[in-house]
Amino acid sequence: MYSDIRPYRDDEVAGVIETLVNNEEFQSSVAIYAMPRLSKIFPGLCRWLVKMSLKRRTHSLTKVHDIQLEAARYMYKLVKRSTDGFTYTGLNELDMSKPTLFISNHRDIALDPALINLALHEGGHTTLEIAIGDNLLSKPWISDVMRLNKSFIVKRSEKTKRAMLTASKKLSAYIHHTLNDNHQNVWIAQREGRAKDGNDTTNPAVLSMLLLNRKKPMPIGEYLEQLNIVPVSIAYEIDPCDQDKAKELAAIEATGSYEKAEHEDIRSITQGILGHKGRVNVAFGTVLQGDFEDTKAVAAAIDKQVISNYRLFDSNISAHAKLNGTGEVIDKLAKRLEGLDEAQQRWLLTMYANPVNAKANMK
Numbered sequence: 001m002y003s004d005i006r007p008y009r010d011d012e013v014a015g016v017i018e019t020l021v022n023n024e025e026f027q028s029s030v031a032i033y034a035m036p037r038l039s040k041i042f043p044g045l046c047r048w049l050v051k052m053s054l055k056r057r058t059h060s061l062t063k064v065h066d067i068q069l070e071a072a073r074y075m076y077k078l079v080k081r082s083t084d085g086f087t088y089t090g091l092n093e094l095d096m097s098k099p100t101l102f103i104s105n106h107r108d109i110a111l112d113p114a115l116i117n118l119a120l121h122e123g124g125h126t127t128l129e130i131a132i133g134d135n136l137l138s139k140p141w142i143s144d145v146m147r148l149n150k151s152f153i154v155k156r157s158e159k160t161k162r163a164m165l166t167a168s169k170k171l172s173a174y175i176h177h178t179l180n181d182n183h184q185n186v187w188i189a190q191r192e193g194r195a196k197d198g199n200d201t202t203n204p205a206v207l208s209m210l211l212l213n214r215k216k217p218m219p220i221g222e223y224l225e226q227l228n229i230v231p232v233s234i235a236y237e238i239d240p241c242d243q244d245k246a247k248e249l250a251a252i253e254a255t256g257s258y259e260k261a262e263h264e265d266i267r268s269i270t271q272g273i274l275g276h277k278g279r280v281n282v283a284f285g286t287v288l289q290g291d292f293e294d295t296k297a298v299a300a301a302i303d304k305q306v307i308s309n310y311r312l313f314d315s316n317i318s319a320h321a322k323l324n325g326t327g328e329v330i331d332k333l334a335k336r337l338e339g340l341d342e343a344q345q346r347w348l349l350t351m352y353a354n355p356v357n358a359k360a361n362m363k
């Protein structure tokens with residue numbers, strides 16, 4: 001029933017890995033990342049070297065759990081290499097015996113759920129099934145990689161309203177099924193697309209999608225109890241993609257639009273993963289409960305937790321002070337401003353300052 005959107009299962013892993021290992025586009029992508037200079041001069045040789053390496057490294061990966069352990073090892077190395085420390089709070093206070101739908105703010109395409117996964121893995125809990133938009137799956141091999149690592153597909157590119165509604169109903173049913181029948185934790189962002197301006201607000205449309213599977217007489221609060229929603233706040237001291245986000249926001253401000261380059265999202269994923277992030281904190285909230293009248297009320301409850309639990313870093317405080325004329329930016333943030341024009345600099349500072357504003361406005 002869900003074969004077109006669900007993650008791959010254990011009995012599919014070996015076949016999908018074999019297809020990936022023999023896919024030249026996948027080999028080239030790995031080669032460009034692993035051997036950027038050599039791959040330009042000897043692309044064929046580099047593809048062959050990648051293929052041999054992948055065969056050796058993946059021959060023992062026969063189950064989804066094996067891939068998850070490999071991903072965890074990579075994440076530990078990544079955190080050590082690209083952060084000044086990774087911390088998380090609130091997880092020990094949660095009852096993780098019941099599968100949970102984690103709804104977080106969205107700053108980085110790949111790392112947001114990956115860091116929540118790392119915290120869950122350290123705590124000995126079941127990792128996430130991760131919602132990923134089909135707009136990011138520009139190549140079949142990208143879809144394969146993501147679905148091997150417990151991602152399920154959110155269809156956003158359907159051509160008609162009827163098709164979009166059908167896809168949304170299926171997605172809503174799948175999330176409920178995954179939590180309550182498969183007993184898997186799930187992650188979904190609080191909005192479609194990253195909060196590029198630093199304003200972490202929940203889109204009620206996301207909640208409307210989750211409620212499509214609810215039988216109408218059932219109160220909203222009762223159905224949400226079945227989903228066991230926990231809001232999560234993710235804070236990066238430095239956003240590796242901040243300059244690109246600032247340029248995009250400045251372009252929209254100046255012209256009213258912004259045209260993405262081909263495969264820009266994939267480059268953003270790579271930059272977000274590999275770029276230096278300073279300190280990183282993941283704050284787990286508490287289970288969402290209440291008698292909610294509508295999705296706007298649910299969104300407000302999620303926003304309250306996300307904003308109140310968000311950890312402010314020196315980069316946030318100094319950006320806020322600079323914009324308000326009460327101080328200067330710290331050195332590590334000043335470096336992020338280099339090469340940007342005045343409008344772009346203002347937007348970069350704004351994205352760091354907005355979490356400070358959000359906390360102030362919530363009091």
